[in-house]
Amino acid sequence: MKIFSKEQIYEGDKLTATRQKITSTELMERAGIQIFNWMHMRMQGAQVPVHVFCGIGNNGGDGLVLARHLITHGYNVKTYVVNYSDKRSKDFLINYDRIKGVTKEWPTLMTCEEDFPEIHPDDIIVDAVFGIGLNRPVVDWVKALFVHFRKTKAFTLSIDIPSGLQTNQVPQNENDVVWAGYTLSFASPKLLFFLPDTAKYTVQWEVLDIGLDPEFLHTTNTEVELIGKYEVLPMYVPRQKFSHKGEFGHSLIIGGSYGKIGAVTLASRGALSAGAGLVSAFVPKCGYNVLQSSFPEAMVMTDVDDTIISDIKYSIEPTVIGFGIGAGTNTKTINAFEAFLKENKTPLVIDADGLNILAKKKALLKLLPENTILTPHPKELQRLVGEWNDDFDKLEKVKAFSKKHKLIIVVKGFNTITVMQDKLYINTTGNPGLSTAGTGDVLFGVITGLISQGYNPLVAAIFGVYLHGKSADIAVEDYGYQSLIASHVIDYLGEAYIDLFKQPEQQQEPQEVEEEGQRA
Missing domain, CATH: 3.40.1190.20 (Ribokinase)
Incomplete structure (x- = not known):
């Protein structure tokens, strides 16, 4: 399995949008639906409180898509916007407006530690604060939020990468990063999932297929490859x-x-x-x-x-x-x-x-x-x-x-x-x-x-x-x-x-949500 770099993932997103004649917003919808399908298959409608924490970039946009689908399927969802900057990505804003259309309980805007919600150990935290594009220090109150996640002892699911991690650096302080129980990574795992200094920030990981361009995936040479049976x-x-x-x-x-x-x-x-x-x-x-x-x-x-x-x-x-x-x-x-x-x-x-x-x-x-x-x-x-x-x-x-x-x-x-x-x-x-x-x-x-x-x-x-x-x-x-x-x-x-020659046991395919005439 290829492990794509941050730069290659960005290039793959652009090529996919161009070759499949879709917008970046539609690609974000795919990603959010795949996360929802993963959770839906495991939760089966359980009314465990799900706290979705969204940043204000594209990772946060993925979180908003997920929250919207959880809400429309009757889950007990609370959505928060971690407002660490005045800048917003275009796709975040589009999905912020969309979630308002499915619930009267709009996302809670968080700007300081006083805004931290009460979370119980049996709840679920979805971390969609920062993605692979993080390239600056995390502000202190957001670091405190990550510590708050950990103290609650609630199961934490990170989207694409545990927030606070950068793809090519080791954090200076372990409290500056989300400690995830599970990370759902788009297109390929990240190198940092396999290094002792950074692997500790996610207990388990899984790759989600969000339909990136097959030619890009097949022909792009990567510096890193993951070796398993099929390799x-x-x-x-x-x-x-x-x-x-x-x-x-x-x-x-x-x-x-x-x-x-x-x-x-x-x-x-x-x-x-x-x-x-x-x-x-x-x-x-x-x-x-x-x-x-x-x-x-x-x-x-x-x-x-x-x-x-x-x-x-x-x-x-x-x-x-x-x-x-x-x-x-x-x-x-x-x-x-x-x-x-x-x-x-x-x-x-x-x-x-x-x-x-x-x-x-x-x-x-x-x-x-x-x-x-x-x-x-x-x-x-x-x-x-x-x-x-x-x-x-x-x-x-x-x-x-x-x-x-x-x-x-x-x-x-x-x-x-x-x-x-x-x-x-x-x-x-x-x-x-x-x-x-x-x-x-x-x-x-x-x-x-x-x-x-x-x-x-x-x-x-x-x-x-x-x-x-x-x-x-x-x-x-x-x-x-x-x-x-x-x-x-x-x-x-x-x-x-x-x-090497043993066949894996067949697993039943889960039922998936489809996106307006297009399978996610």
């Missing part, structure tokens, strides 16, 4: 009946040190379970018996050193090499890695201590093959790109780092983001159960195993992150968040593959 399914390459292990490549996992051979074991298992034809592990001598006994499917080669990686020599011709897990940052290991990079032409995936070595000796970045994949956790990423002010700043730094060194960066987190130059791919699978030792080693192995089979590095990163998270989502149903361990993620990778 990765076309990436999947099925196997032929007469295929054999030689067709799926040979993954070489290099890493480990005394006491940290488990990381190599997990990564090797992850690579083979992801579909690599062959997996070899290159480890210090102390890891030989561990790997041979715990993972007999792997072939094992050893360093001359008993406890660390000191001299990377192997006799095979791998399809892809993964380096770094459990390797440590001993001077001998750093030197061995540098010598290896100077000779290597094979695609690379680098994690853990491989990343720490690159951070210590950044000149080595020049030796990495183009489209090498780095899979850092937050601290490893910080060592590579430097400190950041907030999540938006972090992504800008990662994009610049990716462009400069021609690398693919997998920014691990709840919504793991794969970055290739200016492009962001946000993953939708995974859960807090992955917050445990070894799951990153498994992800590293899965991505390596996908490249081994012939997937290009970007696809391997996106697909690997999805499969890894989906496996955890399936496994957590049996183990729960606290008891999920890295080995479980490997064990459920097969089910994650199978899930």
